[in-house]
Amino acid sequence: MxxxxxxxxxxxxxxxxxxxxxxxxxxxxxxxxxxxxxxxxxxxxxxxxxxxxxxxxxxxxxxxxxxxxxxxxxxxxxxxxxxxxxxxxxxxxxxxxxxxxxxxxxxxxxxxxxxxxxxxxxxxxxxxxxxxxxxxxxxxxxxxxxxxxxxxxxxxxxxxxxxxLGLDGQSVTVDLKERSYDIVIGSRLLQRLGLRLKEFRPSRVAVISNKTIFPLYRDTLLKSLREYNIVPEILLIPDGEEYKDFLWTYYIHGELLKAKFDRDSLLIAFGGGVIGDITGFIASTYMRGIRYIQVPTTLLAQVDSSVGGKTGVNHPLGKNMIGSFYQPSLVVIDIDTLKTLPKREFHAGMAEVIKYGVIADKAFFDFLKTDREGIISLGDGIINVIKRSCEIKADVVTKDEREAGLRAILNFGHTIGHAIETVTGYRRFIHGEAVSMGMCAAAELAVRMKIFQKDDAGKIKELVEMYNLPADIPDDLNVRDMINAMEIDKKVQAGKLRFILPESIGKVRIEEDVDRELIKEVIEAQYS
CATH class of the missing domain: 3.40.50.300 (P-loop containing nucleotide triphosphate hydrolases)
Structure with a gap:
């Protein structure tokens, strides 16, 4: 800045x-x-x-x-x-x-x-x-x-x-040279968003949100923007993963064209991961690329999907199979939005937080266990949780923006997690719940491959359950359907199923070709 x-x-x-x-x-x-x-x-x-x-x-x-x-x-x-x-x-x-x-x-x-x-x-x-x-x-x-x-x-x-300027909280920088951007974390940041947007001198601004979250913060957001003579277009889509598709992307593209948005325009993604993903994809494709900022309102989006520039929409055959790498210009995380977040959504966000502890920071993993009450009560611990999660992700993205190698570790728990979402049509579980089941299954897979201690797998399951997340896979999900879903996942290379597996808490490795029969055994063993 x-x-x-x-x-x-x-x-x-x-x-x-x-x-x-x-x-x-x-x-x-x-x-x-x-x-x-x-x-x-x-x-x-x-x-x-x-x-x-x-x-x-x-x-x-x-x-x-x-x-x-x-x-x-x-x-x-x-x-x-x-x-x-x-x-x-x-x-x-x-x-x-x-x-x-x-x-x-x-x-x-x-x-x-x-x-x-x-x-x-x-x-x-x-x-x-x-x-x-x-x-x-x-x-x-x-x-x-x-x-x-x-x-x-x-x-x-x-x-x-x-x-x-809303700089009285915490901040993390994603260092990507000329495409670097800040993640600002704090309280009452929505009230100060208008001034921060002046940094970008946008010709036009559109807020893309959903019909659940926008009414809760409409007055606060619009007052902040209008105070600095920013009168945005408001584009709302229904709330839910099933609406992250080409139909709604096409609709928003059309609205931007009708409103004559140009290349100096700016989009604001105001909502959870679905809104962030679809807004980023629209920004990357409208006029071959315009600027956007992320204002995530769910814990999952704050610690994960708003950072790193992955954008995309779903297809009936797979999650996020159509998308791009396109970095935001700024991420603004107002922790006050968590006060209206349903408890189920908050706990789902904690799945991604737990993931960071497993893949990169044992001390952070232990902190999540010892400070549970301070975290779920949205005390001081929540800012530490969000900042540390963003630091870990920013470090990985800085080293491997386009997932050529290291960034794949961020997919821990996601191979099976995405399969669960696909076979249930994105309706039965929210993303973090699917990831929590995927992490526990991946930990068990690592135990059976003799690269991870059973006691540590138990610690992951214990922490997942401490945050009211599912650890076991429902037994009515067909294992063959799940493996079929994995086979069209982005992480598949030359027909090989690639998994991120823990070696210890705080360290993972990429396993390039995991035997399908072993995967089947583990899924069946994880059935509840």
Whole structure:
């Protein structure tokens, strides 16, 4: 993210910028200081020796350069905003914040600072301040938001900016070079979403959601967006995995075309995994690709499907068989949305969380057992759960974005899980429940292949059941139908059934060709 501070001299841009950079761990750049360093003399001397026109020329060059940097706080000179070119460069993937102060406060600060301000080297500086403020006011008002610095310290100003931007929670970065993006995690983020969207300068915005979740947060979401002059199209589909198909994809494509959405438009996926998957797929295909952000409202989507750029729709013959890898521009996780999440859905999300402990972090696995009450009560533990899950997934995605190798470990429990979903028509179990059964079956498979301890398989089953998730496969599911479903899974290569199997809690391996007869035996042994 790029945070740009603008405003008149003496409003605190440098002191606030330094504090912001310190609090956020961002680089801080002051354009005046950058120019002074390169010219080898103070701004006042540059004005005196070479004039304002020369200074504005090198200032534009400096602004253009620093505008390319991300995770940075930029304090601009007082006159930077006078240039349309500067505004366009700074606003590209950045939030522009106007620091305000009254003329008398400005004069007092400038006089206290010492040193010469070339534009105030006049007999009546207060009159000059009033005149310049009046001239620049329409330009300052083009900023994305404003903060009054009259009677608050730089530390307080920095904190107010952090809260306005929703940066007062936790964050994780998915590092994919020019396609990198942040996952922000916290409370009351929906109320602050509108300002954060200004970073993307979208020509049009559409919220894609379902008819269950959107009415619960409609007023909060729309108020946040409209506060920053964003009036979105609202596109709703029915709630359920069975609606993640071409019919509804075609419908939304049509609505975007009718509304004349262009390539500078932005989609907001507001809902669970189904909404995230279908929105990402639409974003990747509409006009060959437009931007989208994920605002997941279920635990499962927050810890898994909203991160990593997998998009897709289902086919009657297989889940997510048609899709793309297409990264979002931002993921915003407001934990307050979990308060309205049905308990069954919350527990289903915990299946993916447990998965992360098994594949990558034994200490995290143990934490899920010891802090169960704090997690299910949505106490402090839930933020730790979401952040650690996102960290593990972000690390894997960074190393293997397109699932050429390592990323396959994220499919632990999914081979059998997807088969269960397919043979039941996506109606009987929600995704996390199918995955929990798949994880227990995969653990038993690893035990029978003598690569995993039976006691550890028992620990996985125990933890699954602690979170009210099914461990055993219902005995009315036909084993042959399930194996047939596995054979058209994306993970099949050259007809070989590939499984992710645990070696120990915290470590898994990819088993490229698992015997079908052994799979059949394990499924039948897992029948309840």
């Amino acid at each position: 790029k945070i740009v501070l603008t405003g008149f001299m003496g409003t605190g841009k440098t002191s606030v910028g330094k504090e912001l950079g310190r609090k956020l761990g961002y680089r801080f750049i002051d354009t005046d200081e950058l120019i002074e360093e390169r010219e080898g003399k103070p701004v006042s001397l540059i004005f005196k020796e070479k004039g304002e026109d020369y200074f504005r020329k090198i200032e534009r060059a400096a602004v253009k350069e620093v505008s390319q940097i991300t995770n940075v706080v930029i304090a601009t000179g007082g006159g930077v905003i006078k240039s349309r070119e500067n505004l366009e460069n700074l606003g590209r993937r950045g939030i522009i914040i106007w620091l305000k102060a009254d003329p008398e406060i400005i004069l007092k600060r400038v006089m206290t600072e010492g040193g010469k301000r070339p534009l105030l080297d006049v007999e009546e500086p207060i009159n000059e301040i009033n005149s310049m403020l009046a001239e620049r006011l329409p330009l300052y008002q083009q900023a994305d938001t404003a903060v009054d610095t009259n009677y608050i310290t730089p530390q307080e100003t920095a904190q107010e900016i952090i809260e306005k």
